[in-house]
Amino acid sequence: MSAAKRLVVCGGNGFLGSRICKNAVQRGWDVTSISRSGAPKWDAVTSSATPPPWSHKVAWERGDILRPATYAPLLKGADFVVHSMGILLEADYKGVLRGQESPISGLRKAFTSAPQPGNPLQRGVSVKEGGPDVDIRPPETREQLTYENMNRDSAIMLAKEADGENASAFVYVSAAGGAPVLPARYISTKREAESTISSEFPRMRSIFVRPPFLYDSSRPITMPMAAMTGVGALFNGVTGGIFGNLMGAVGVKPLRVDVVAEAIVQALSDEAVKGPVEVPQIEELANKAWRSTMP
Template sequence: MSAVKRLVVCGGNGFVGSRICRSAVARGWDVISISRSGEPHWDSVTSSSIAPSWAKKVSWQRANIFVPQTYVPYLKGADYVVHSMGILLEADYKGVISGRESPIAGLRKAFSPAKGHSTSNPLQRRDQEGEQSIRPPESAAQLTYEMMNRDSAVLLAKEADREGCAAFAYMSAAAGAPVLPSRYISTKREAEDLIAREFPRMRGVFVRAPFMYDPSRPVTMAMAGATAAGAIFNGLTRGALSSLMGAGGVKPLKADVVADAVVEALADENVKGPVEVPKIEELADKSWRRTML
């Protein structure tokens, strides 16, 4: 009988990360979630404020992704690690929703020039003593695409590789839509390239998810409908507008489908490198069929 697999999900209390935890628990894996706040506020990731029954089987831990000593102990003995953290807009979107920040100010932050944003390999940066260094942000306002989408993933991959993890899954994204800053997708691709190049021993799985939706977040349902229409149109025109539509021309997927695909990809040693939408669906279907046996 094979040993039980251990999975560590950084960002496991988020919209997709929590579903990855659920899928792994259903497979019988030991699951640890790492985030700044610990257990999710369930009404922000599901349709209920009450924790689901599977949540009791997850170890919800608090740590800072930019401070390795706060989470390295949880990586020991892990078979797989998932990075499911990032920001869609360089703005306090919760502040926008609550009225603390105007939507105009948020968009202005998102599309402002990349002043002061580092384009260097985070593993090559050194502090005054010559040690590798990625300085953690002092506040949420300092979070950038480079820090969250790229640097945090590379830093986590470095520690996972050092601990001997077999595979590392990175929640990347399908080609960017024109309504998103180009740096959103470019930093995702930079993270993929750095992880694959710097840690060849560890199997890198880069899940290029499209727009994800779930009934627990009604606003995503309407957006998914519009995105699906764009995908159909793009298909009828044989991808003639792919460069213009970006992710708007890619079929949206339910968040549970993507989560199941992530876990299935980790379990399958033949899955490596970028995982595009058709492969995501294939892996999710394979996962579903496994539950039917």
């Protein structure tokens, strides 16, 4: 009998990440989640505050995605690594935590000119040389979460550490597109992460899952938003997609969060899957995962 696969999910306590962990546990994998807070606040990601039975089979570890030395030891022996983190809005993270800055302020910042340093590989960031306190954010953006350091740089450095530990596959949860209310840098930094990871770490099978808007009844706020996105997708289809670039993710039909989680675990299991995975292939992978559970 072959040994169980070992999966590490950075962002495993989130809306999508927790379901990736669930699906991997159901396959008998050894699963570790890494996040700043450890285990999820269950009523924030499911319909109950009580931890589900499967959650007791996950190692809920603490680590800072912006400080690679805090999570690097947890990658040892990992077969698969997943990056399931990112931000929609830029903001002074300390100000948000203290209630001193609103999302509106974060949106305003995102559309203003700000320092956009190169990725950490270009800047020569070295975890080993920098010691445990090295932060991948450059000094000019140290006090602010940006698309560059969260959507791009954290993924690149996680991929670098995963490759160094000889992980066989790496999943980066990217996005189907941006949206009219978000600046172009939201999606461009995700595409930059994809490009850098695929070119810099060719030994590792890299998978770039590009989900649309995700919803689930356990998070009621997502239901009407999914309905609106569905209308946008229908309009995009009726018009032949001529407004696709303008609408971005708003023009792509939404998916249940469990569908994407199932697809990600199936993609890791299938050695033929690599590179960008768009919405149609996400659905195909989820269906394949569902069929594999049938008697």
